[in-house]
Amino acid sequence: MEEFGEQAENGTYEGAELYGVGYSLKTIALLDNGNIQGLAVPDGYEIGYKSVEEITKRIEHRSYKMQGYITEYQVLGKENFSMDEDLERFLYSYE
Numbered sequence: 001m002e003e004f005g006e007q008a009e010n011g012t013y014e015g016a017e018l019y020g021v022g023y024s025l026k027t028i029a030l031l032d033n034g035n036i037q038g039l040a041v042p043d044g045y046e047i048g049y050k051s052v053e054e055i056t057k058r059i060e061h062r063s064y065k066m067q068g069y070i071t072e073y074q075v076l077g078k079e080n081f082s083m084d085e086d087l088e089r090f091l092y093s094y095e
Contacts, residue, residue, distance in 0.1 A: 001039075005030035023076075023091065034078050043072040043090065 001020035005027060008018055019038045020027065030036045046069075054066045074090060 001036070002026045002030070005035045008035045009033070028083075028091070031076060031078060031081055032083070036078070038075065038077045041074050041076060041091065046071050 001018070001022070002024060004013065004018050007013055008016065009030065017037045018035070019040075020036065021040045021042075023039055023041045027036060027039060031039055050069050050071070057064045058066055074087070076087075
């Protein structure tokens with residue numbers, strides 16, 4: 001996504017709309033600059049926490065069947081993107 005966003009920034013994909021899943025500081029900057037139109041961003045902290053929780057249960061009980069979870073996510077679009085306090089907390093909750 002970063003590479004495509006950088007190429008869009010240079011005019012390589014003029015007229016194309018770029019959408020992605022996940023994020024990095026670079027993709028957030030590219031979204032803010034309008035080079036990426038949208039990102040679907042899962043809650044990385046929750047994914048990591050639930051994964052460790054499930055692995056711990058499996059280690060403690062060999063017969064435990066690991067569970068899947070539905071996690072929170074946010075869809076960020078260039079039209080409504082603003083780095084407010086809630087979004088910043090969501091994106092950087094693992095730090």
